[in-house]
Amino acid sequence: MSPPRVCINCRQSQDYIALVDVNAMYVSCERVFDPSLHHRPVVVLSNNDGCVVARSAEAKALGIPMGYPWLKLEATAAQHNLVARSSNYELYGEMSSRVMAILARFSAWIEVYSIDEAFLGLRGTLDELHAVGQQIKDTVLKLTGLPVCVGIAKTKTLAKLANEAAKKVDALGGSVCLGPRTRNDPRTRAAPPASDRGLGDRPPRDQTPQRDGHFYGGRLSRRRPSTYP
């Protein structure tokens, strides 16, 4: 399997950027090899089964926080139908390589951002981009069994935002494309705080935070692209 090609600054050479992110990567990898884990709360534990390092949506719904000690969950796990798996980083790394190799088929420009995320350079009309987003999602699921969401926009920051919308709103079908005329889209205004999306701790200098100290998508989306991180 050939390694994915990497582009350091793809935003200059492509019209749009897609962020493809595997949903609950560690849990999804475990589910590929054990289908009985579907539709029930699952957590993956750190080395020596100490703490929770990944949660399925069902486990999140139970209110289990990241980093929570398994010792404190173990006693009530059966009551909640909660399953724990020891982490298997070799497996996750191998699955990640497969996903990245598939993504590399869709673009000559790919920047692997983390074990479960990559940016791709894409070009096309909004309809074409919507179709490519769905195709990426369907292909990765078919070939690896891993569910992904796709966010497509003009910048990496907005692609991240679109990806969050695709993840949180089921009706969007797992793929969201933000065109140039959708900067004030309600989906971006309703986005969660930037600090929850891993966009960095440092707020833009010329903006004041919301009441809770966070910056929201609507404000981010109105910034000039050249000023995005």
Ligand SMILES: [Mg+2]
């Ligand atoms: Mg992910």
